[in-house]
Amino acid sequence: MAMFGAREFWETKMRPSFRALSGLLLSFGICLTLGRAHGQTLGIASSAPVTSIDPHYHTFAPNESFSAHVYERLVTRNAAGEMIPGLAVSWKLRDDHTWEFKLRDVKFHDGTPLTAEDVAYTLNRVPRVKNSPASYSIYTKAVTGTEIVDPRTILLRTDGPYPLLPNDLANIFIIPHGLGPDPAIEDFNSGKNAIGTGPYRFVSFIPGDRIEMERFDAYWGDKPYWKHVTYRIISNDASRTAALLAGDVGIIEFVPPTDLPALRKDPRVTLAEVVSNRSIFLWLDHAHDGPSPFVTGPNGEVLTTNPLNDLRVRQALSLAINRQGIVDRVMEGAAIPTGQYLRPGSYSYVPDLPPTPYQPERAKALLAEAGFPKGLRVTIHGPNDRYVNDAKIIQAVAQMWQRIGVQTTVDAMPWNTFIARAGKQEFSIFLLGWGVGSGEGLNPLRAQLATWNPARGLGTANRGRYSNPAVDALIDQAMGTMDDGAREKLIQTAMKRAMDDVPVIQLHLQKNIWATRKGLVYEPRVDEATLAMGVGAMGVRESK
Amino acid sequence: MITWTIRRLVQAGFVVLAMTAIVFVGVHVIGNPVDILISPEADQAERARIITSMGLDQPLWRQYAYFLRGALHGDLGRSFVFNEPALRLIAQRMPATLELAVTAVLFAMVFGVPLGLYAGLKPDGFLGRAIMAGSILGFSLPSFWVGLMLIMVFAVQLGWLPSTGRGQTETLFGVPWSFLTWDGLRHMLLPALNLALFNISLVLRLTRAGVRETLPMDFVKFARAKGLSPARVIFVHVLKNIMIPIVTVLGLELGSTIAFAVVTESVFAWPGMGKLIIDSINVLDRPVIVAYLMMIVLLFVTINLVVDMLYMLLDPRVRLERKS
Numbered sequence: 058m059a060m061f062g063a064r065e066f067w068e069t070k071m072r073p074s075f076r077a078l079s080g081l082l083l084s085f086g087i088c089l090t091l092g093r094a095h096g097q098t099l100g101i102a103s104s105a106p107v108t109s110i111d112p113h114y115h116t117f118a119p120n121e122s123f124s125a126h127v128y129e130r131l132v133t134r135n136a137a138g139e140m141i142p143g144l145a146v147s148w149k150l151r152d153d154h155t156w157e158f159k160l161r162d163v164k165f166h167d168g169t170p171l172t173a174e175d176v177a178y179t180l181n182r183v184p185r186v187k188n189s190p191a192s193y194s195i196y197t198k199a200v201t202g203t204e205i206v207d208p209r210t211i212l213l214r215t216d217g218p219y220p221l222l223p224n225d226l227a228n229i230f231i232i233p234h235g236l237g238p239d240p241a242i243e244d245f246n247s248g249k250n251a252i253g254t255g256p257y258r259f260v261s262f263i264p265g266d267r268i269e270m271e272r273f274d275a276y277w278g279d280k281p282y283w284k285h286v287t288y289r290i291i292s293n294d295a296s297r298t299a300a301l302l303a304g305d306v307g308i309i310e311f312v313p314p315t316d317l318p319a320l321r322k323d324p325r326v327t328l329a330e331v332v333s334n335r336s337i338f339l340w341l342d343h344a345h346d347g348p349s350p351f352v353t354g355p356n357g358e359v360l361t362t363n364p365l366n367d368l369r370v371r372q373a374l375s376l377a378i379n380r381q382g383i384v385d386r387v388m389e390g391a392a393i394p395t396g397q398y399l400r401p402g403s404y405s406y407v408p409d410l411p412p413t414p415y416q417p418e419r420a421k422a423l424l425a426e427a428g429f430p431k432g433l434r435v436t437i438h439g440p441n442d443r444y445v446n447d448a449k450i451i452q453a454v455a456q457m458w459q460r461i462g463v464q465t466t467v468d469a470m471p472w473n474t475f476i477a478r479a480g481k482q483e484f485s486i487f488l489l490g491w492g493v494g495s496g497e498g499l500n501p502l503r504a505q506l507a508t509w510n511p512a513r514g515l516g517t518a519n520r521g522r523y524s525n526p527a528v529d530a531l532i533d534q535a536m537g538t539m540d541d542g543a544r545e546k547l548i549q550t551a552m553k554r555a556m557d558d559v560p561v562i563q564l565h566l567q568k569n570i571w572a573t574r575k576g577l578v579y580e581p582r583v584d585e586a587t588l589a590m591g592v593g594a595m596g597v598r599e600s601k
Numbered sequence: 602m603i604t605w606t607i608r609r610l611v612q613a614g615f616v617v618l619a620m621t622a623i624v625f626v627g628v629h630v631i632g633n634p635v636d637i638l639i640s641p642e643a644d645q646a647e648r649a650r651i652i653t654s655m656g657l658d659q660p661l662w663r664q665y666a667y668f669l670r671g672a673l674h675g676d677l678g679r680s681f682v683f684n685e686p687a688l689r690l691i692a693q694r695m696p697a698t699l700e701l702a703v704t705a706v707l708f709a710m711v712f713g714v715p716l717g718l719y720a721g722l723k724p725d726g727f728l729g730r731a732i733m734a735g736s737i738l739g740f741s742l743p744s745f746w747v748g749l750m751l752i753m754v755f756a757v758q759l760g761w762l763p764s765t766g767r768g769q770t771e772t773l774f775g776v777p778w779s780f781l782t783w784d785g786l787r788h789m790l791l792p793a794l795n796l797a798l799f800n801i802s803l804v805l806r807l808t809r810a811g812v813r814e815t816l817p818m819d820f821v822k823f824a825r826a827k828g829l830s831p832a833r834v835i836f837v838h839v840l841k842n843i844m845i846p847i848v849t850v851l852g853l854e855l856g857s858t859i860a861f862a863v864v865t866e867s868v869f870a871w872p873g874m875g876k877l878i879i880d881s882i883n884v885l886d887r888p889v890i891v892a893y894l895m896m897i898v899l900l901f902v903t904i905n906l907v908v909d910m911l912y913m914l915l916d917p918r919v920r921l922e923r924k925s
């Protein structure tokens with residue numbers, strides 16, 4: 058083999074070129090360090106792709122988070138989730154089914170003034186958006202008629218009393234009527250139709266990558282601090298954190314709990330967190346009177362009835378869960394234990410409905426009393442890619458149930474498979490979450506706990522098919538009560554009544570967590586939206 | 602030659618058709634896109650309306666028939682999520698993936714061949730052994746982990762390169778490209794390197810094996826005996842002979858690099874086709890899934906066809922075989 062002068066060949070011919078190559082690479086690296094752009098630009102890393110610039114196309118949180126920069130609603134929400142005047146200066150009831158909205162004197166990005174006609178036009182357009190995969194018409198269908206009194210005043214009529222109209226309208230972004238009948242979605246994405254009254258103007262949209270925005274200097278409210286905003290999509294959790302640490306973006310949303318302990322200690326980063334209105338819970342099967350599909354006796358024998366229909370069994374399962382343990386160990390502190398859907402301090406939060414305590418001995422006793430002294434055998438189903446640590450949560454619950462004699466298996470699967478099966482009542486016990494967008498108790502009561510009733514549009518998300526006529530009656534009564542104080546009492550009574558039945562086992566309320574570069578501050582929002590307007594620099598007056 | 606080509610094209614057509622059927626049935630079994638897309642607050646009437654508007658109330662065979670009829674007219678359906686033609690969506694994302702894949706394959710050549718050559722010439726030296734050991738890492742380390750490590754080192758610790766995204770683009774032939782701007786190139790370096798790592802190791806090993814095999818051969822000895830310079834022997838006689846299998850493998854690797862850049866694109870938030878398909882699978886955006894897979898099948902069929910044809914043109918033995 059040595060017949061070939063490989064060594065001398067290397068020394069004379071190859072080594073110099075390798076040296077040159079490494080020199081080249083080195084200088085390349087040095088060049089790369091130059092020229093990082095800074096200035097009045099804020100980079101936001103969003104966790105999920107924005108699917109359209111059209112604010113009425115798809116009821117989808119990431120779209121709304123972006124849209125809130127460019128467009129505005131009549132009624133808007135502050136960081137704590139309370140309703141505050143947006144494009145409407147005020148609203149009041151004229152009679153039980155007529156609302157009067159007074160509009161603010163503001164201009165759209167194209168210079169035209171906002172008038173009542175724009176509001177009527179928007180409400181008319183929302184249900185007519187073509188091919189919408191999830192229409193905003195669910196928030197406008199209560200409006201049965203509009204009447205323009207003068208350019209600043211509009212009357213909205215509902216079919217009978219409907220106290221939730223302002224809550225519903227807090228989802229609808231107003232666009233100018235100058236866009237003409239049936240403005241095309243493509244024209245929003247290209248920017249032609251992307252005209253609102255918001256603090257930022259739309260500049261460009263690269264699907265799946267980024268949206269560029271620029272401050273609207275004629276904005277009526279507080280001027281935001283940042284001149285340019287780059288709204289980037291970085292769905293991978295670890296990459297989002299890395300983008301922040303590298304300084305490529307100023308703020309990231311949905312900080313993964315696994316990174317929390319490290320980020321809490323990192324001097325380059327500031328965290329902003331708030332308890333959200335998204336609760337995580339276990340649905341229990343109320344649909345089957347006969348055997349439930351994934352509940353059997355302790356030796357796998359088929360039961361003749363569904364044990365989950367027995368209140369004592371449901372209570373036992375709830376008492377056996379150490380919620381604080383899940384919050385501390387599984388969620389790394391990014392949640393608080395809960396016994397209901399709403400966060401403390403919300404309108405219609407029930408004060409005497411604390412998280413269920415951890416009492417495994419009482420749980421065992423209750424099971425025995427219900428006729429299952431030797432326990433049960435159950436399977437918990439859940440998604441593994443939807444909620445924060447979803448699969449880990451059900452694993453933890455399974456271990457806790459094991460201790461009271463309920464032999465538990467865990468079956469976690471992708472959301473796209475899971476949700477279809479959950480909707481067909483194929484599971485016995487399954488994990489889901491519910492974000493209360495409206496921030497008040499009628500929302501979960503009507504969607505989750507009311508008896509499933511397609512004709513009336515009630516119980517739409519009641520996947521366990523819980524039903525209690527007394528609760529239904531209270532919900533109806535609350536829906537007809539226009540006085541906020543009286544309605545709050547009714548909602549609280551209904552919620553207490555329902556939750557005493559343990560229709561679902563509430564576990565915890567997630568926290569929304571943002572991380573910013575040191576020197577930036579973010580006012581954490583209950584509604585999960587990441588807004589450039591809320592990002593301030595240390596020592597600079599924060600907007601709103 | 603012509604009948605052979607036609608036969609191959611007909612075969613390819615059947616492969617594509619079979620694939621659409623498999624994907625259609627497969628996606629149908631997973632779940633219902635309406636459950637995922639719809640607002641949780643929507644009522645049952647709204648749900649029914651969306652199911653009808655998407656055509657999902659029809660039996661599966663009829664949905665498939667509609668799809669085939671559209672496909673024959675060049676219409677693969679509209680994305681449920683973006684409300685844009687699936688083909689346009691894919692075409693929009695394709696340049697990003699293409700330039701990443703091509704750069705990765707270029708990296709494979711630029712780094713793989715010299716390193717392999719060196720390891721082949723000096724198989725027992727320290728550096729030669731180190732290169733071979735390194736190539737094992739290149740094969741076996743999971744690319745999502747390597748990607749994150751690259752970001753941690755070059756973006757977070759050293760701050761030399763941007764961590765994620767595509768950066769500035771410049772339009773050429775109506776298509777935005779990253780490689781035409783300095784900022785774009787900087788954004789492309791890490792993801793391209795991550796994508797190239799496997800291919801670099803592959804090329805490196807192929808080159809080394811080729812060099813080791815070719816060096817003791819008679820024609821190399823003869824060339825040496827003729828008094829040719831070592832450089833000429835290596836670069837002209839040896840390298841030329843070992844390049845044929847390397848180029849073949851790289852051609853095929855280009856296909857899979859384009860098709861399976863998913864992981865790298867996710868880690869680096871690179872807005873290419875791979876990220877589109879993953880997002881689409883998560884929300885069961887059927888038209889996009891089907892259109893993408895059809896395109897990938899077409900890509901592989903075409904590459905194989907071209908490779909077969911090139912063989913026939915390049916290698917007289919294959920041509921003769923066919924004649925007899």
